[in-house]
Amino acid sequence: MRKREKRAEREGLLFLLPWLIGFACFSLYPILMSAYYSLTDFSAVKAPVFVGMRNYTSLFHDKLFWKSIQNTLYYTALFVPVSISLSLLLALLLKPLRIGKGFFRSVFFLPSIFPAVASTMVWIIILDPLSGYLNRFLKLFGIPGVNWLGDPKAAIPALVLMSSWGIGATIVILLAAMGDIPAELYEAASLDGAGMWRQFCYVTIPGIAHVLLYQIVLSIINATQYFTQVYILCSAQSGNLSSGAEAGRGNSLLMYPLYLFQNAFSRLKMGTASAMAWILFLAVLLFSVAFTRIGGRFVDEK
Incomplete structure (x- = not known):
């Protein structure tokens, strides 16, 4: 490299150094240590003792472990x-609007930025x-109440x-993806005699297929990490989440991350x-890779 290029490279690495240090200390090191601790008998009050697998x-013989997987x-x-x-x-429904689209988009997006604790208390x-x-x-329609x-x-x-x-964030993303579909495609489909349903199936869905695939994978990942809301719900019901407390009646609210938290x-x-x-981590990784590859082939065909 020329002297100027080497200098630019050193300066770039220097600017990256704070992030690299933070990543190594607060992300990479905890990940590696958790892999090690998973092979040990370890708690906050005693040193880790290596126990292998x-x-x-023991998890595969734990009924609550399988219950948490089933619920999740x-x-x-x-x-x-x-x-x-x-x-x-x-x-x-929002796509064809000419007046008020920004207002409704903001209204639908607003709940997704509310603090999880506050919104959960409202739902309680x-x-x-x-x-x-x-x-x-x-009850206004004569339907009996449910102990939700x-x-x-x-x-x-x-x-x-x-x-x-x-789900406001997903609505906004899908709405933006629909806006990128050329209007000429809808005009051509209409001239060919395609109705609204056929336009949806053969123009809209193929046009947003890549975004739809991404949102499905992201929703699956978020669903498997569902924790804050059930923690608040169970704490409100039982007052605590000690080892003997059930997460809902019959552990019906025992999600996988919640049981992980209880163990820890x-x-x-x-x-x-x-x-x-x-x-x-491994289950979500394998599923995401497999689903993305299979779904990617379908998207490419579209």
Whole structure:
């Protein structure tokens, strides 16, 4: 390299140095240490003792571990289709607007920036089985009230309802993707006799397929890391999350990240919690790569 190029390279690395130091100290080091702790018997009150794969094997014999996986998969299977479909529907309704589009876009986006703690407390009031606004609304149509957070059958759908309130970011992204589709494609489809449904299937969906794939993968990742809301709900119900407290009736609200938290900070099983974190990381990584490749082929064909 010439002297000027070498100097520019050194200056670039110098500017990157603060970020590299922060990444190494606060991201890379904790990741590597969690991998090590997952192979040890470790808590905050004693030094780690190497136990090999015992933390992993013990998890596979833990009923609550499988219960948390079951709840998380159930929540993900409900939330992802509901949130994506609802976001797509609202984006389609907003797209043709000429007046007020910015206002409605802001209104739909606003809930996604509310603090999770505040919005969850609001939903606790809404979902209250005795005086909650949702049950009051249902009674207007003669529908009996539901114990949304106390009934194991209704707990996960209630979480999906809560989460669907904050899909504003997905709506805005899909709306922006629809705006990038050339209007000539819709005009050509209309001239060929295609109605609104065919235009949606053969113009809109292919035009936003790459963005839709990204949002689906992102929704799946977020669903598997659903923690703050269930932690607040369970704390409000039981008053604490000690090792003996159930996360909802029959542990119906026991999500995977919540059980990881309980192992780490209630039972002080840091090694087990680290093992759970790595299981979650590897599972999400493998699924995301596989889904992206399969979905990518479909998008390319479109």
